[in-house]
Amino acid sequence: MILVENGQPSDVRQLRYAPAPGAGFGVEVLSFERLRQLDRGGRRTGPQRPDFHVLALVRSGVGHHAADFVDHPLRAGGVVWIRPGVVHRWTDVDRVDGPLVLFEPGFLPAWGPAQPAAADAFAPACWQLDDEAWALSLLAADHLGREHAAAVADPRLASPPLLAHLLSALVLRVLPAGGEHLGGEHLGGEHLGGGHAGAERTGNPGHAEQHEIFRRYQVAVEHRFAEDHQVTGYARILGYDRRTLTRATRAATGLGAKQFLDQRILLEAKRLLAHTDLPVARCAERVGFADAANFTTFFQRQAGLSPSRWRAGHSGR
Known part of the structure; x- marks a missing residue:
C-alpha cells in the first residue's frame, strides 16, 4: 500500500492509493497491525481524505475513529466504512486489530447489489453487527484475504473478477440490518x-x-x-x-x-x-x-x- 499526498490548501491529507508491487488488482487486504507498521509517525490520527474505500472489521480491541464531525467508539464486532471523499481520523487504533480492506471506486461490479451501498455518500461510517452476522462477516473477510494473498504470491492465481465478487459478498454481509441500500435513512444529524x-x-x-x-x-x-x-x-x-x-x-x-x-x-x-x-x-x-x-x-x-x-x-x- 502506498499513500501519496497531493498539495491542497488544507490541513487534510489528500490520500491517493497505489497498490503495493504485485498487488495491482483494485483491492488490497491489510490489517490494523499493518496500518500501524506503515505509519510509525502516527499521521493516521490527523484528518485525511482518501480517494478510495476503506472497509475495516474490528476483530478485537477498543479504540476510536472520527468521520465527518462524528466520533465513533470502536470495539469487537464493529464495522468501519470510509468512502472516497470522507474526511476521517484514526484517533485511537493502537489496541485494535482486524482486517482492513482498501479498494478503488468502481472495483465492485457495476450492476451488482453492493454498488449502491458503495455509492452512498450519506451512509454511516461505523456500526455494530449482531453475533451471527459478525461471524459470517469474518468468514467473508478471511476468504477475501486468502484469495488476495494467493494472488499476490502467485500471479497465475490472480483473478480480479473473483476478488470483486468476494468483496461484494463481504459488503453485503456487513451492511446494517435492512441496509441493502443505505439511502436516506442516514441523512439526519451530522451525516447530512x-x-x-x-x-x-x-x-x-x-x-x-x-x-x-x-x-x-x-x-x-x-x-x-x-x-x-x-x-x-x-x-x-x-x-x-x-x-x-x-x-x-x-x-x-x-x-x-x-x-x-x-x-x-x-x-x-x-x-x-x-x-x-x-x-x-x-x-x-x-x-x-x-x-x-x-x-x-x-x-x-x-x-x-x-x-x-x-x-x-x-x-x-
Missing part, C-alpha cells in the same frame, strides 16, 4: 451534510425502475454537485423529467431530488469549513457558489447557522 438523453421519461415507474433511476441520479449528483445546483439540469442529462427524479429519490431516501442535492452540497461545504483554512468565499466557490452571500443564505437555511458560526464549533473535527 437514467434514461437515454433526449428521450424524456414520464409515467409511474415500478420499484425496480425507480431504484435504477435514483442510482443514476445519485451517481450524477456525486460527479456534478459543485457545478449544477438545479434538478432540471440532472433531469435533462439523464433523460427523465423532474417529477420522475423526485419520486425515485423520495422512494429511496425519503427526500425529494432537490433536498437530496442540497444535502450533498451542504456536506461538502461542511467538510471544507471544518478542515481547511479557506475563507468562506473560497469555500463557496468550491461548492459552486459565485456569490458568497448566496452561499451564506443557503448554508444558514440548511444548517441553521451561518458558515462562520458553524466553522467555529467544528474546526478540525
Whole structure:
C-alpha cells in the first residue's frame, strides 16, 4: 500500500492509493497491525481524505475513529466504512486489530447489489453487527484475504473478477440490518451534510425502475454537485423529467431530488469549513457558489447557522 499526498490548501491529507508491487488488482487486504507498521509517525490520527474505500472489521480491541464531525467508539464486532471523499481520523487504533480492506471506486461490479451501498455518500461510517452476522462477516473477510494473498504470491492465481465478487459478498454481509441500500435513512444529524438523453421519461415507474433511476441520479449528483445546483439540469442529462427524479429519490431516501442535492452540497461545504483554512468565499466557490452571500443564505437555511458560526464549533473535527 502506498499513500501519496497531493498539495491542497488544507490541513487534510489528500490520500491517493497505489497498490503495493504485485498487488495491482483494485483491492488490497491489510490489517490494523499493518496500518500501524506503515505509519510509525502516527499521521493516521490527523484528518485525511482518501480517494478510495476503506472497509475495516474490528476483530478485537477498543479504540476510536472520527468521520465527518462524528466520533465513533470502536470495539469487537464493529464495522468501519470510509468512502472516497470522507474526511476521517484514526484517533485511537493502537489496541485494535482486524482486517482492513482498501479498494478503488468502481472495483465492485457495476450492476451488482453492493454498488449502491458503495455509492452512498450519506451512509454511516461505523456500526455494530449482531453475533451471527459478525461471524459470517469474518468468514467473508478471511476468504477475501486468502484469495488476495494467493494472488499476490502467485500471479497465475490472480483473478480480479473473483476478488470483486468476494468483496461484494463481504459488503453485503456487513451492511446494517435492512441496509441493502443505505439511502436516506442516514441523512439526519451530522451525516447530512437514467434514461437515454433526449428521450424524456414520464409515467409511474415500478420499484425496480425507480431504484435504477435514483442510482443514476445519485451517481450524477456525486460527479456534478459543485457545478449544477438545479434538478432540471440532472433531469435533462439523464433523460427523465423532474417529477420522475423526485419520486425515485423520495422512494429511496425519503427526500425529494432537490433536498437530496442540497444535502450533498451542504456536506461538502461542511467538510471544507471544518478542515481547511479557506475563507468562506473560497469555500463557496468550491461548492459552486459565485456569490458568497448566496452561499451564506443557503448554508444558514440548511444548517441553521451561518458558515462562520458553524466553522467555529467544528474546526478540525
